[in-house]
Structure formats: C-alpha cells, structure tokens
Amino acid sequence: MEDYAIEVENVSKWFKAHEVKRSGSFVTRLMRKTYLKRALSDVSFTVKAGEIVALLGRNGSGKSTLIKILSGILHADSGKVRALGFEPWTQRIQLAQQLGVVLGAHGQLFWNLPAVDAFEYMKGIYGIGQKEYDRRLKYFLKILDLEHVYNRQVRTMSLGEQMKCNFVASVLHNPKIVFLDEPTIGVDLPSKIALRKTVGELQARYKTTFILTTHIVEDIGIAQRVILLSRGKVVFDDTRPKLEAMFGDKRHVELHLTEPAKINFGAYGRVIGREGTMVRLEVSKGALKSKKFLSLLNRKDVLDYRVAEPGLNFILNKFYAKLDREKR
C-alpha cells in the first residue's frame, strides 16, 4: 500500500460533445445535438514510487485526460484514484505541494519577465527555503545548460529554452511525482537529450516518480514501463522490452540490388519499403535461416543486405493497426 505512488481503479470519464446539424430546415439547423463521449473507460493500474512510466496513445486516446485527473485538475466520473494517498480532486492542495506538472502547451513562466522571476515565484508559492532554492536552481541551470538564458525575457527565448525553463519551474520544489505532458514537443535535439538526462538523474537521486505522455518514441527510452491507451482503455501495461517482444519474432531485411529488381519478393516475405534499388522486407525470425531465403541473399543481383530488429515506432504502428482490425 505504502510504496504505491499512484493507484487508479476502474476510472471512467465522459465528456459532453455537440454537433451542429448541416441538413434539414432552417430551424433544425439551429439545433445542437448533444452526446456523451467516453474519454476514459475502466482504467486501472498502479505505479510504484520511483518508477518512470511512459503513457502512450494516439490523439484522443485519453492520456491527457488521465494526467489531468491524476493531478486534480479534472474530476473522475467514477472509480477510485489515489496519488500519494490523496484523492486528487478533493485533496488537490495537499497533493499539489508534492506534485510537479509540465504541461506541454501551457507555461508556468511569465511571458514579459525573465524566467528567473518565475523561479522566484515558485520559491514563494511552494515555500522553498533560500538555501535549498539556490542549490537546486544552480544544479538545474547547469545540467540543462540554462546559465546564460535564465535572465532573459521569456518571450525572447527559443521554444527549447522555454520548455527547459518551464521544466525547471515545475520541479524546483522537489516534487515526489512529476507528470510530463508532451515534454519534448517542438524542442531541439540537444534540449531533448538534456531533459531526458535530467529526468533520469532526478529519479536516481530522489526516487522521483515520473509519468510522461508523449508521441515521440525516443522519449520512451527512459521509461521502464509502458502503458498504452487506446480509445480510453488500457490495452498494454508492461515493461518496454515486453512491448518490443510482442512483435519481436519479426526481422527487417534491407536488400541492396544492382538494378531495380524483377524478382518476386512477395514469395520471401512482406514488402514494407522500396526505394530505387533498395527493398525492405519483413520476415519472421525462423524463415531467415530457411534455404529459400538464403538462396535469395546469395543471388548475384543482391549486392548487400542488412538485418535489423524493428524499431519501437514500427512496433507501435503495428500495435495500433492490430487494435483497429480487432475493433472492426
């Protein structure tokens, strides 16, 4: 009981949506149709203290809604939620003191003022001691390479710098749980790497629990566990290697040919890409060593070949495709 940072049990959330009619008489065109849309349905999972969990899903899968329920911004319509033992929406204030939330789209910063003003504001809000504040700020400025930036007006910063400052403002008070909602959207590569590194260090040092939602597959690399949401339901909840293993019996073979081929590749595997003299095949692990396939590799017009495990991006796409098929 104690070592769970987050417990979610059968949580559901509905939203009202409207539709304006485009047909019918003048009067019916003025009417709106209201219907209920289910954003989350019967979601259950737990997160241990100090875990880094990636929350994945396509647009509209309910991951932002879930984060907002966990941080007390939204009320759940049914089910039980505990974050650090608090019910987020009724015990919002107690929870907020130990919570850091980085919302991708909305900054914690003052647009017209330097970022340091926002940091000092956070110091006041969360009651951080001067010594602790100085120490932590110094640490973050260094690790995120913000030493020359934090004194500038926020509106003059690049998006990456804003994002990093936003991150600092959200974790200055050393929260026990941090939610990162699309933390690296629109951020340049060095900033992304610095952000990921910081997350890793905070987890190792302070046993901070991180839950991140993202579209960007590289971000998932720092997570030990992946929860996949689709249409408001948890469809996968396990370690990252397990997710990779789900389609791990497949290998990608890249063939480089002397000339645009006349060979019938379909007989050897599924063609997943073709660019000039290059052809990419998806083949099951077992078939790779079959005589038939080896004969293909030995052909004279095959100059070179490369075998690789499919990337996470590919796996996710497959997973989604599978879900869509099942839905039908």
Next chain:
Amino acid sequence: MENRLVRDIRFYLLSQYYWWRGFLVYREQAAMWLIYSLINITYSYITVAVIYTVSSGIAGWSYYQMLFLVSTATIVMNALYYNVNIGWLMDLLRRGGMDPYLIRPYGRISVFLSSQEGIGSAGGIVGAFVVLLYAASVIGANPVGLLAYLVLLVAGAITLVLFTLMLVMLFYHLLRSAQFVQKLLNFVGQASQYPLAVYGFVGQLLFTLVLPVGFASYYPAKAFLSSISLAGFLEALLISFAISAISYLAFNRLQVYYLSGGG
C-alpha cells in the same frame, strides 16, 4: 484553517507583485491603460452632471451626494474588474489555461484570482477616489459614517468578487461564453451609480438580493451620508456575508464541470 487563509492571501499578493512587474515592463500597454482609465471615469460622471444641469435632479440627493455615490460605485466595479478580468478568466477556462494554476497548492478562490489580472482598472480606482475625496470634502465627513462606509464597502466588494467568480464558473458550464457575465456586470455597474430608490421595490430586491451590488455601493454611500441606522448597517453586512457564503459554496460545487479544454 486560519493558516490556510493567510497562505492564500500571501499567494494572492505574491501573484499581484509579479503581474504588476510584467505589466510595467510592457510600457505600451501601461500607457494604453492610462487612457482607458481616463475615459472610464469621465463616462461615469457626465450623466450626473447633465441631469443636475438641466433639472433639479433626483429627490433627496444633492449633486455632491450623487458624485459621492457614483465614485463609490466606480471604485467598487473597478476593484471587481481588477480582480476578475471576466473575458480573460473565461478564456483560461475554455482553453484549459487554468491547468497550470490549478496544480498550485492553494485554494481555488486565490488560484482563480491569481490566474489573470485587470491591472488597468487600478487607474479607474485612483481617478474615482480623487472625485470621491472632492465630493466628501464638500459634504463633510463624520468618523462613524466613515468607518461604517469602509466596512460595508470592503464587505460588499468581497461579496461582489465571490459572486462574479461563481457566475463565471456557472456560465462557463452553461454557455462557455463570457459575454453574459460581462454584460450582466456592466448592467449592474451602471445601475449601481444611482440611488436604489429610483428602481422601485422590485429593482431594489434585484440589486441587493439577486445581484448583490447594492451592498457594495448604495449602502456604503448611504452609511457615509449618515442616513443608515445601526440595524440597517448590520442587516446589510449580514446579508452580504450570507451571499458571499452561498457564492463560495456554489463556486466550489461548480468546479466539477471544469473540463480543461476537453469535451
């Protein structure tokens, strides 16, 4: 509990400090708001000046007493708009912009008040205050009246702020539009510049019990002009406290409907 109130007030003041810094850094904006304040003030006084020029005015109210009432109403409405910028607040609610404020460890009232600013209205408060002093110097003041005035003014203003926050939340839920609340308060503000007696019995009920603006401008002004009894004073204070409490509870209940840009 007391601790929490102190904390929330500190948070409110801290946020105001940073809003003011941001405001003053943006010089074009500050200049614009100065013009805004000047126009805003002129508007309130012209009607009264014209009425008292072309006629003998409203029964029982001298020109300077009317100036005092109009100034009080202007101060209260600007104090309200200083704290609750209705359009901005509705925008935050509609687009999920309230999220980063809601994750701060403070009560919802102070979170809402700190999430936006109406600093431009400060000019209106200062300007109306100058006219108020002028009118008061002509009328003459007594300490009891002044004290009663200040108590009712502050209580009334707080009531109006809580009531408006509740309205914004209610109309966010019902219509998703700031327009109703904005227009309603403009209407209420306009009405509060004249003696309640003008509106007849129904109007008096409307502008006290339904739209609690009377407690913030008319009753304080009456108290200053020494035409309110002790019973009347306590009654006004009590009802305004009751409306505050109801507004506060309703505001908290309505939080369930915040959708954070979803839906």
Next chain:
Amino acid sequence: MIDRYAAVLIIGFKQQLAYKKDYFISLGFRIFASFIMIAVWTAVYLNSSVSSIGGLTLPQMYIYFFLINAIAIASWNETVAENIQDDIQNGTITTALVKPVAYTAQVFFSSLGNNSFAGLAVTVPFLILISFIGHLVLTLQSVAFFLMEIVLSFIVSTFIFFLIGTLAIYLTNIWGIIAVTESLYMLLGGGVVPLNLLPPWAGGIFAALPMQLSLYTPAATLLGIVSTGEIVQSLLVGVAWAVPLFILSVLVWSRVRGKITSVGG
C-alpha cells in the same frame, strides 16, 4: 470577385446564427439598460415637476431610450475588434491571410453580414413594435434618412473597431479597451443623455464626432425632434470621418501586417 465578398458576407450572417445565444444576451441587456435610464429619468421628471426637458416629454424620453437600444444593435459592431484580437492571438490570422480575399475586406464584409442579420432580426421588429406605441414620425423622408444614418454609422464604426482590434498586436488583451469604446459609443452617441440636453459648447464637440450618427441622430430623426438641416449636417460629419478613418485603417493594417509576418504568426 464579387462572389468572394458575398461568401464572406454569408459567413458573417451564418456565424450570427450559430452564436445566436450571444445575440439574445446582447439584446436582453440592452433592453435592461434602457430600463435603468428610464427609471432614473422618471425620478428626475417627478422631482422637477416639469412636463418637458430639452423638448422631450417623459413618454418621448421612454421611447428615446428604447429606440437607442434597438438602433445600437444594427449601427455598430464591437465584435469586429474581438474577432481581430482572437485572430491575432490564436494565430488564426495566418489562415485568414492566405485566403484570396484581403483581410480588411473579410473583416468588413463579415461584419456587414453580422449587422444585416441584426438589423433584420432585431431592429426592424423592434421599430415596428414601438411604432404601435406612437410618438414616431414615420414619413418616407424620415425613414430614408434613418437608413442612411445607420449605414454610414456602420461603416465608420467598423473602421474604428478595426483599428482597435489591431491594437491586439501590441497588447496582450484588449477586452477592456473594447468595453470602454463601447461605453464611449454609448456616451458620445447619446445613449446615456439625449445630446440636445448638453450645454452648447459640449453639444458642438459631440456634433463634430461620428458617434451621434449611431444613436442620437437616427432616434431623433424618427422622433421628429431634429431639423432636416441638422440631419444633413450630421451625415456630412459622418462622411468626413469615414474617409480619413478608411485611409488610417489601410495604413495601420499595412504596418500591422508587416509586424505579423515578421514575427512569424
């Protein structure tokens, strides 16, 4: 080319339909607001024990304030400024800029659609209703003048609110300024005090401003309390404002446009 502007105009009309609730809210509060002025003026007439102030009897004063609020709905449109603010701050202006119709024209014609809807749906029925009560002077000439005043007022006010909307590029939010401009329109146009009650020096200043065309002049035209000479004079004042405001709008817009594109939307 005409088709394109017509399309923008129709969208303005349709948006009004979609936001019908905003519409009835505006209308409702305008009627309420006239009750405040009616209550105040009733108190004033009772206290003064005179039958007419500034040539208006108490019933005429009632009609005046009802007329003012019916006219205000068609004669200006503050949402022009609100929409520009939205466009600039949400970045939707870039989508508007790539359309094959000049942004200024989009604004103007959608506002025209907006106000024609308002005029037909609200002002006309309202005027018909009031005409049953009486006190109106409805001749061919007065109605023609009335229409000219409303149209001219619409043109001038659209330029004014357009210019205010462009302030959004410099300010984080212009809600307050829009509200104050609306108040100014109410005040200078005669929505609070009939303009003929003003002392001559103030009346002279107000007469030189275009706002009276939006409220006082049309209402006074229908009440028959202004001479033809005064009507023509205020129409000329309106035209004299429309031309420089148009030029100013074009100049300001070219600067603002440059600023939008250089910031990168």
